[in-house]
Amino acid sequence: MADATLARRLPRRYRFLLSLDGAAVPAAIPAATAAVDTIIRSWAGPAAGPPRRDGAAAEAAAPPAAAAAAEMADALEGPLWALWGALHTAAARTPAGRQGPLVDLLVGIASLPPPRRADGATVTVWGAAVWSGLPVWGADVREAFNTDATDPAAATPWTTVAWPRFNAFLARVTAAAAAAAEGAVVVAGPARKTLSSAALHGLWALRDGLEGAPSSATVAAVAGAAEAAGAVGAVGAVGAWVAGVAGAVTATPLALHAAAVWLAHASPALWRASRDGVRYDGLRGAPGDGCTSRPWRGYTVDRWAHWRAGVVAAAAAAKPVGEGGGGGGDAGPSGAGEEASGGGGGGGEGLPSALRAAVAAMEAAEAA
Numbered sequence: 001m002a003d004a005t006l007a008r009r010l011p012r013r014y015r016f017l018l019s020l021d022g023a024a025v026p027a028a029i030p031a032a033t034a035a036v037d038t039i040i041r042s043w044a045g046p047a048a049g050p051p052r053r054d055g056a057a058a059e060a061a062a063p064p065a066a067a068a069a070a071e072m073a074d075a076l077e078g079p080l081w082a083l084w085g086a087l088h089t090a091a092a093r094t095p096a097g098r099q100g101p102l103v104d105l106l107v108g109i110a111s112l113p114p115p116r117r118a119d120g121a122t123v124t125v126w127g128a129a130v131w132s133g134l135p136v137w138g139a140d141v142r143e144a145f146n147t148d149a150t151d152p153a154a155a156t157p158w159t160t161v162a163w164p165r166f167n168a169f170l171a172r173v174t175a176a177a178a179a180a181a182e183g184a185v186v187v188a189g190p191a192r193k194t195l196s197s198a199a200l201h202g203l204w205a206l207r208d209g210l211e212g213a214p215s216s217a218t219v220a221a222v223a224g225a226a227e228a229a230g231a232v233g234a235v236g237a238v239g240a241w242v243a244g245v246a247g248a249v250t251a252t253p254l255a256l257h258a259a260a261v262w263l264a265h266a267s268p269a270l271w272r273a274s275r276d277g278v279r280y281d282g283l284r285g286a287p288g289d290g291c292t293s294r295p296w297r298g299y300t301v302d303r304w305a306h307w308r309a310g311v312v313a314a315a316a317a318a319k320p321v322g323e324g325g326g327g328g329g330d331a332g333p334s335g336a337g338e339e340a341s342g343g344g345g346g347g348g349e350g351l352p353s354a355l356r357a358a359v360a361a362m363e364a365a366e367a368a
Helices: 004-009 012-018 028-044 055-061 065-092 100-110 137-146 162-181 189-196 199-210 216-229 238-250 253-276 301-317 351-367
Strands: none
Touching: 012 028, 012 100, 028 065, 065 100, 065 137, 065 162, 100 162, 100 189, 137 199, 162 189, 162 199, 162 253, 199 253, 199 301, 253 301, 253 351, 301 351
């Protein structure tokens, strides 16, 4: 728990960072926030003494406003990286079902009153306002995705438990932003826009987990199984079903798990984005290697159908420990079972549970 000294250092408006529903917050979070506040106050404090009569001398003695703002922004980068790193580490260690207070904490930070410089201008870092623009937050999220946590051969700090939990946190942030847009919760406009930007990372997770490039043999096998089971009619067109299932079978268990938790926790927001046709510039919203012929550049209803086909099939194939027959029922796609796919913390965190929750959430979103 943050000590009394730290509590005294925090201005009153930041005191909510000291506890989450009565639980202790990692001390690094309020400590980094206090460091940010100290830097801002040291740069934005009132000028010492009365104005000088010698205007030319005063101008020569004081740095230009733009230079001073740039120096302050540089000084703030380190504490901001520390703040978001501490928050994301806490999220990766917390089961998805208990992440609500962490989401509330991020929303609370984004909703803080904007600090001002001595000249009255808003304090910004990398062009984003402190706090509503959550400067450096998006960069810290991108750093996590740039580690290629879904590559089993990569040397990465992410584990089969931490990566799905981190993605679940981002999904819950996206859901919170969508709820704010509908007026269900109160979040300032600039903060809503910043929080909703996490949906792009959801698209990347879904692309990695459900849009892989399967071999022709995999596609043929999936098509044959679909025809034999008569399952195609339940989820849409044959082409979308076969491609979606084949993409899910090709994905690593970790990539599929990350995709599933996004759908489990943010389906209403992602379904709305799909219906609205939310697009991204350049190749940020481009399709995965297994769907290069598709014109996707963001969320679309067609892409949603592709994802749904994949998770429906993967959920049918993945059975948690104790539910399968024939001694192999705990093996999901690529042989990933409940425990091997991140269920070490219990409480239904494994891949099979996440897939079933994703299917249910997608169906509920479509029906709403």
